[in-house]
Amino acid sequence: MLVKTYGSAVYGIDATTITIEVNISGGTKYYIVGLPDNAVKESLRRIESALTASGFRMPRQKIVVNLAPADIRKEGSAYDLAIAVGILASSKQISEQSLNDFLILGELSLDGSIQPIKGALPIAVQAARDGFKGMILPQANAREAAVVSDIQVYGVKHLGEVTSFLNGTVRLDRTQVSVETELKEAGPDEVLDFADVHGQENIKRAMEIAAAGGHNVLLIGPPGAGKTMLAKRLPTILPPLTLEESLETTKIHSVAGKLGVTASLITSRPFRAPHHTISDVALVGGGSYPQPGEISLAHNGVLFLDELPEFKRSVLEVMRQPLESRHIMIARARFSVQYPASFILVAAMNPCPCGFYNHPQQECQCNPGKVQKYLSKISGPLLDRIDLHVEVTPVTSDELTAVRATERSADIRRRVAAARNMQAQRFSKHTGIHCNAQMNTRGLREICTTDETGRALLKAAMARLGLSARAYDRILKVSRTIADLDGSATIRTEHLAEAIQFRSLDRSNWAG
Structure with missing residues (x-):
């Protein structure tokens, strides 16, 4: 008898519905x-053990399971539950009457319990x-879906819950999440605050x-200056998502697979800080079955690369294209996937191997050639793709010990939210552009006009x-x-200055 159930395959950040056809006929072997x-x-x-543990029997006949469309590679264990139901x-x-209404997903354990996907x-x-009318999936993934x-x-x-529900003998509670409430209740991290930074x-x-x-x-400066x-x-200080x-x-x-068991939505901006020993594949994504890398996990948030010169040269160079296009395309022989990668890059580094080049008090132990080689x-x-180059100088003891209110x-x-609102209105008719850093060349010429004095500067x-x-x-x-932060409709000379x-640390001025 031929029965169809439905699962799904994920490629990049999009999914494709998979039809799972199960046919049982005369014979003794199993085929997928x-x-x-x-x-x-x-x-x-896994299915055979789970069925036995749940009080069912595995048919001792020829079972053919076809995953359609057949030209798309199927990966992972999420098809276990749909195949078992089929x-x-x-x-x-069990009854097959309601199978067309549901997408069914889940990994089966040998005892019939269902693991997350x-x-x-x-x-x-x-x-x-x-x-589809509904989805049946692991409890751990219910709030997310x-x-x-x-x-x-x-x-x-x-598995017993699924079969009882499909037979109509048990009623399952529908999982519901209020997106508006989740976003409203989300707030910024109250542990970290700019008020903690003196000077x-x-x-x-x-x-x-x-x-x-x-x-x-x-950010370039000596150790302990406050870069991290x-x-x-x-x-x-970023606006809410x-x-x-x-x-x-x-x-x-x-x-x-980075969401927690009880998570539904990510409501705070990501902050990713990979170690400098990271590989290029781990940073931008990839592998035999491409997975998102750190630059995609930092999408709509911050990617922090501490000790920038300690990263391998090949790792840093693979970021050049995503920094411009704000997405990463990972191509393989049979297919390619695209992951978004629109993040704010914050890089920090010492000015030299010993860390004290241009330090007001400590003497640098590096010769000029060594400093230049490090930089x-x-x-x-x-460097061209980094907008702001900032020299971080050590905080004086007077600033550290001063008892005065600092801005929270x-x-x-x-102020940032007000500036972003101006940009949202400015780019309301431009698809895919939400802030000034994402402006294309055409938009730059139309929006960022200057007067004669500004052009001369x-x-x-x-x-x-x-x-x-x-x-x-x-x-x-x-x-x-x-x-925008100044509330000005035009770019004035002081804004340009x-x-x-913030470009004063370009290579021509480094190391003297």
Whole structure:
């Protein structure tokens, strides 16, 4: 008897519905066809044990399981539950009447319990598009899938619950999540606050500009100057995630299996800080079956690279294209996947191997050639893609011990949110552009216009600092953000001057 159940396959951050056809006929062998990987092929052994433990029998006949469409590779153990239900329905141990209404997913343990899967949110989105009435999936993934309100989500813990529900003898409680409530209740991290940072007003200003316009930042200074402390507090001044951003970020973490058991939505901006020993595949994503890397996990948030010159050169260079395009395309022989990668890069580094070059009190032990060799680990093309270059100087003892009120993250965040609102209105008709850092060349020429005095200032800066055309564009974008923070409709000369100041660490000026 032929029976059809439905599962799903995830590619990138999108899902494709898979039809699972189970046919039982005369014979003795089991077959799974339709381009399954080893985890799918092994499912029949798990299913046989789970059926026995749940009081059912595994038919001793020829069982053919086809996963359609057959030209798409099927990976992982999420098809276990759908195959098991198909076998039970085909052997008439359970009713098949409602199978067409549900998408069924879950990994089976030998005792019949159901283990969590990856990618529940993109699967739920696709299931709603395909018109399914509901989803049956592991209890651990129910809140994540229930973010999609257009489909009924039922979380289960054991195969027996699924069979009883499909037979109509047990009623399952539908899992429901209020997206609006989740976002409303979410708040910034109250543990970290810019009020904890004494002094460093110029650096705080740079971080505010970065947050307001989505710009990348390079912090260069001696050990203990506060680079890491400042970087960790950048997410506290970023505006809250919108619903669209939250869903997209949650999709990526869902596919990567990074969501917690009780999680439904990611409501705070990600902060990723990989160690400098990371590989290029781990950073940008990839593998035999491509998974999102750190740059995608930092999407809509912050990627912090501490000790930048200690990263392998190949690791840093693979970031050049994603920093421009804000997505990463991972191509393999049979298919390719695309992951979003729109993040704020915050990089921190010492000015030399010993860390004390240009230090006001400590003497540097490195000769000029050694300093230049250390700085040369960061390529010019990568530096061009970093909007703000900021020199972090040590905080004096007077600033550390001073008892005075410092500005809190909440106060800075209000200014950042006001600037972002201006940008949202400005780019309302531009698809895929949400902040100044994402402006394309055409938008740059239309929006970032300057007067004659401003053009003369830019021309002089280009000649003196030896800036590239890309650096020129980034100065205009940063100056537009500074103008937004100032509430100005036009870019004035002082806005340009401040933006140029943040390019003073370009390579021509490093190490003397």
